[in-house]
Amino acid sequence: MRGISRAFPGVRALDDVSLTVEAGSVHVLLGQNGAGKSTLIRVLCGAHHPDAGEILIDGRAVRLQSPADARRLGVAVIFQEFSLVPYLNLAQNIFLGREPRGRLPGAIDHGAMHAAARRLLDGLGLALDTHVLAHTLGVAEQQVVEIAKALSQDARILVMDEPTAALSDREIERLFDRVRVLRQSGVAIIYISHRLQEIFEIGDRITILRDGRNVASLSPAETSVDHLVGLMVGRQVTTTYRGRFRDRPGEVLLDVRDLHAENGIRGATLDVRAGEVVGLAGLVGAGRTELARAIFGADRVVSGSVRVAGMPLSRGPVGAVRAGVALVPENRKTEGLALMRSVHDNVLVAGLRTLFPGGWYRAARAARAVADVIGRLRIATPSPARLVRFLSGGNQQKVVVGKWFTAGSRFFIFDEPTRGIDVGAKAELYGVIDGLVAGGAAVLMISSELPEVVAVCDRAYVMRDRRIVGELKRLGSSSDNVLTEQNILRMAMHHG
């Protein structure tokens, strides 16, 4: 791939990226969330068209108009999102669209199909009956079937996007054995993983992307974990958006102990104090949103305790809201706002019970409360009657925050608060967060953007595989536990 560029509205996802993969080698693609890895893969498999640049296979320039084109040229991709059909059996899934033909015209040779599927699954060490329906499989089993599906295509270029994310150590060993066999037989493999030790075990060549650009291409022998992490993070920008960091935070507002939840959260223990912004960092899929949902009571807790200002939480989201917990969700348009209603209505919706304890609505009091929120958060709207749909992303986000103001919330959970809003609005939103904690509230902020975590948070917990794996502090006691992008990335990626 030479000089590939691809832009999306507002983002330059790929900027002049080149990647050369040799037959019979494993090429590792490395980069932070949003570095452009997925976009590059989608270009290679024909799902996205590049704005500029060319793709050469066997030295010949090719045009990939569709995934079918890419497949014909021998490109097979194992995506992170599973592509299995829930109510088809394993053999049907593996050979979907390529069913072996039987003797009668139009007929499928079920015997041959199941036998071939059996051989593929045996090679990967999955002992399940091929007649089993895909939806009954666990995540790891599904991943293995997914790999079998890609292998069945006799691909010459095989892309594996975090194939080991859901696998156990033994399954990973089996997978690597298969990968080595494929490499031996001349397949070119592009391998994406966040587990650094794997990269050294299986990789022949490493290319690092950052902000949609090539940063480096090197061999594992000439690098180290620290070096790679440094390349992924890049230059340190030490800006902060906070007015001041408090030396002595106040009382504990959120106290979570050994929380296990049905959504997979295992043994999470953390606390957030009044006046603090605490980050929840980690890679996509590490379980940050799940932890927030478990704390908020939106997903069922199995064991452990969640206390807000000393009081145990119960009764799910209703209890959480009454205890003063506010969730500012990632998808503000679907989970946080009623887009076709006014600023006035949106701001009031969570605070009706607090504002009107008697149950009777009073327009004047409502208008005062809304005006107060608009003023305090400096929401740029011509009038409270403006439909939220017409506000900018940053102002919409402020409306979501404002809604919890009227509810009297003191503990805020922000899930990716700056996703999809522009730089100016970001700075203003950081100002809002700063104002919240300065006023005695506590904030737990989930963020995939490392610079944001470092610039805004007093402390941060790092998650991996649905566990909290470490805590970093602005004023750490040693270089290993200071809040820096390198340290976050080191903890978030599996190695050692």
Add this chain to the structure above:
Amino acid sequence: MASGRQAEAGRYVRLVPGAGYLLVLLLIVFAIFGEGFATLPNILNIGVQGSVLLLLALPMTLIIMTEGLDLSMGAVLSLAGVVLATLLMNERGLAIGLAAAAGVGLAFGIANGVLVVTLGLPPFVATLGTLGVAQGLALVLTGGQSVVGIGEALPALYESRRFGVPFSILIAAGAFLVFWLAVKWTRLGSYVPALGGNREALALAGVRVNLVHIGIYAAGGLMSGLAALLLTGRMSAGHPTAAIGLEFDAIAAVIVGGTSFERGKGTLTGTLVGVLTIGALKNGLNVMSVSSSLQVASIGVLVIAALVIDSTLALRSSFR
């Protein structure tokens, strides 16, 4: 642990839908309390009454498995019946009449498919629209009157038997066999669950997804047209509103048979059980002289009961 084997079975297609248990229960109850229910003529009668419903329910199963719906079947069936009866009245012959009925059905089926697949209309809205068009055409064509005097050929064919089995049951059985073989032995068996369960995966596999999807709606129209043969034969006439609402019985039968509106789950065998269950219920209540208004309510209860049984079974097998 006691449910271990059952859970294991749950990993394959569950062969007996919840309605299977209900059907057995109904048969036992009616056999005991309904006088004349458990006689061969009456059992055959259930089959005859269910034959038109099965012709619609078979393609409806596939359409619902693709997370779709076809509300126009009853109206298209009425229109095709009117066309068939009119041609017979004018002595154009059975073959031409049947071809025309099938053609009308196929045209509406393709129209449904194009509206839903190509133009992206919600199936509910698209087929509600074609329902109106078909119903309106049927009324315009006949001036709202029944088309009588269709000659003896079709009624005679309808009354005929082979090996003692009524004609309509043979047709319904043949249709079931064709659909069952198509799902069991051709790629359709993979494509239909994939259209509902993971359309993206099917497209990435290089399959011409839209064409297959339209084809399934076309099959729905074609079967509605062909069903006109049985309905017109039974009534010895074409009536413009004869089959109004039949699509809802078909949907009920499909749901009772364990097919889901989500994720591409469903079986044709389940639909057969669903059609028989609804048929047995109606017939049994008739035998026991229950009023027809209460029969409508009982179908509603049946649908809910079947769904409750299915979700309870699914819940149990999910605790592995």
